[in-house]
Amino acid sequence: MKLRKITAATAAVLALGLAATACGSSDDDSDSGSSASSGGGGKIKVGIKYDQPGIGLKEPDGSFSGFDVDVATYVAKQLGYEPNQIDWVETKSADRETAISRGDVKFIAASYSINDERKAKVDFAGPYLLAHQDLLVKTDSDISKGTDLNGKKLCSVTGSTSAQNIHDTIAPKAQLKEYSGYSECIAALQNGAVDAVTTDDSILAGFAAQDKYKGQFKLAGLKLSNENYGIGLKKGDSATLGKINDALTKMVSDGSWQKAVDANFGPANYKNDPAPKIGDIVK
The missing domain is CATH 3.40.190.10 (Periplasmic binding protein-like II)
Known part of the structure; x- marks a missing residue:
C-alpha cells in the first residue's frame, strides 16, 4: 500500500509538471521574426538603412522614416506585427546577405536591388520599386x-x-x-x-x-540603369516569401504604396515608375 501511495503522488507531481511545461512552451522565439504568421506579443527584426533620407533614416529623436520604412512597416503589419513590435536593425549594403543568413533579421528592405549574384544567397520578394x-x-x-x-x-x-x-x-x-x-x-x-x-x-x-x-x-531623369528593389529574406523560406508578396500586392491595390512614394519623394518632383508587378524584373 505504501508503494502505491508514493507512486500515485509521484504521478500527480509529474502530471502537474507536464501541464506547466505545456503552458510555458510558447516562449518568445520571435526575436528574428520566426513567428511571422501571427505576431502576437513577440517582436520582428527588420533590416533597413539608417543613413538614406527618403529611403531609410534614423531621425535624431530615434524614430525612423523613409519609403523602405513605410513598406517594411506595412509588410510587418500584414504578417501580424504592430509598429511597436518592430525592431529596426541597421543593415549596410555589404552586410545584408550575412544578416539574413545568420538570422539577425527576418527580412530586409534597404534599397536592395535584385540581381543574380544576390539571388544565389537569399530569396527576394517583390520587386516593390523600380529605380534608375x-x-x-x-x-x-x-x-x-x-x-x-x-x-x-x-x-x-x-x-x-x-x-x-x-x-x-x-x-x-x-x-x-x-x-x-x-x-x-x-x-x-x-x-x-x-x-x-x-x-x-x-x-x-x-x-x-x-x-x-x-x-x-x-x-536629370536620365534612367541610366534599372534597379529592381526587393525585400530580402532567408533562402528557402517560401511561406514568408508568399506572405510578403501578398502584402506588397495589397499595398499597391489599396493606395498605400503611392501614398508612401508621394510622402517620401514627392518634394523632389520624383517621377516614379508605376508599381512593378511581383516577379517582374526589368533588365
Whole structure:
C-alpha cells in the first residue's frame, strides 16, 4: 500500500509538471521574426538603412522614416506585427546577405536591388520599386544629358561603380570625385565643389526632398540603369516569401504604396515608375 501511495503522488507531481511545461512552451522565439504568421506579443527584426533620407533614416529623436520604412512597416503589419513590435536593425549594403543568413533579421528592405549574384544567397520578394541610376544637379544647371558631364565634376561615394560607369561609357572627360557618403556629395553639390551627384534616383530624390535642400536640386531623369528593389529574406523560406508578396500586392491595390512614394519623394518632383508587378524584373 505504501508503494502505491508514493507512486500515485509521484504521478500527480509529474502530471502537474507536464501541464506547466505545456503552458510555458510558447516562449518568445520571435526575436528574428520566426513567428511571422501571427505576431502576437513577440517582436520582428527588420533590416533597413539608417543613413538614406527618403529611403531609410534614423531621425535624431530615434524614430525612423523613409519609403523602405513605410513598406517594411506595412509588410510587418500584414504578417501580424504592430509598429511597436518592430525592431529596426541597421543593415549596410555589404552586410545584408550575412544578416539574413545568420538570422539577425527576418527580412530586409534597404534599397536592395535584385540581381543574380544576390539571388544565389537569399530569396527576394517583390520587386516593390523600380529605380534608375540618375544625376542630381542644381535647379539652374544646364546638365540635361550624360555627355554634358564632360569637363564637369561628378560625385559618388567611395567604392560605388555609378560614377565610373558614366565616365567609361558616356562622359570620358568627366572629373570623378569620391566622398565617404552621399551626404558629403550633396553638401559638395550645394556649395559648388561638384556639378552633379550620381546614384539611384530614389536615393537622390530622398536627399533632395529634405527641408534644408527643397528647391535647390533637380533630377536629370536620365534612367541610366534599372534597379529592381526587393525585400530580402532567408533562402528557402517560401511561406514568408508568399506572405510578403501578398502584402506588397495589397499595398499597391489599396493606395498605400503611392501614398508612401508621394510622402517620401514627392518634394523632389520624383517621377516614379508605376508599381512593378511581383516577379517582374526589368533588365
